[in-house]
Amino acid sequence: MNHQPFETWLLEDKILAPAEKRELDAHLQICKICSALAETKLALFAARTVSPAPGFALRFRQRLVALKTAEQRRRLFGILLFIASGVGIIGIFLVPIFTSVLASPTGWLFDMASLLAFVVAALQTFRLFLSTAFQIVPAKYWAAILLAFVSVGALWFASVWHLFRRPQGVFA
Ligand SMILES: [Zn+2]
Known part of the structure; x- marks a missing residue:
């Protein structure tokens, strides 16, 4: 399966045009690898930034x-x-x-x-x-x-x- 350009879009934080977004959603429905990538990205953004201990x-x-x-x-x-x-x-x-x-x-x-x-x-x-x-x-x-x-x-x-x-x- 060809994961491009979806992989690049996911990794590069590209702001997608509506047509591109529809294309990506369609690919994520059928592609386990790219949907895993998208989930990982969401998890990373959701992760709280921990401020370091004093000193x-x-x-x-x-x-x-x-x-x-x-x-x-x-x-x-x-x-x-x-x-x-x-x-x-x-x-x-x-x-x-x-x-x-x-x-x-x-x-x-x-x-x-x-x-x-x-x-x-x-x-x-x-x-x-x-x-x-x-x-x-x-x-x-x-x-x-x-x-x-x-x-x-x-x-x-x-x-x-x-x-x-x-x-x-x-x-x-
Ligand atoms: Zn894919």
């Missing part, structure tokens, strides 16, 4: 401030967790090196020197790897590789962020 505006404002504060706190906590998890991941790689350095304080200088040598060697290897990679991998793939790294980073950020952003509503 409503003040309570509403206070609740809004509390919600905003909670939101800010959650956001701050999310940022802290984001940083902490980043530091944690770096720490997983660095702690074994530091503990081995601190385990023998007498050999600390030697360890530092070998660590420095290791870092320099690692950097040189990395540079060699990069220059070789640039020669082997065609330039058009670098965008895709970079995009993959950025995506993983963004995914990590988004998943941590999402934890602390639950949907919010203002309660009556």
Whole structure:
């Protein structure tokens, strides 16, 4: 059954011409859906407007401030967790090196020197790897590789962020 234009007339509070009104009444006689709509509309208009309890505006404002504060706190906590998890991941790689350095304080200088040598060697290897990679991998793939790294980073950020952003509503 076609409910137009009756549905629109009912929803839009259109002032109907006599011919239109007759048409609508005829449709309401045979259409359960539109007559339910018309009844709902009547019920809504008939409903008494309840005036809010005294101090409503003040309570509403206070609740809004509390919600905003909670939101800010959650956001701050999310940022802290984001940083902490980043530091944690770096720490997983660095702690074994530091503990081995601190385990023998007498050999600390030697360890530092070998660590420095290791870092320099690692950097040189990395540079060699990069220059070789640039020669082997065609330039058009670098965008895709970079995009993959950025995506993983963004995914990590988004998943941590999402934890602390639950949907919010203002309660009556
Ligand atoms: Zn209808």
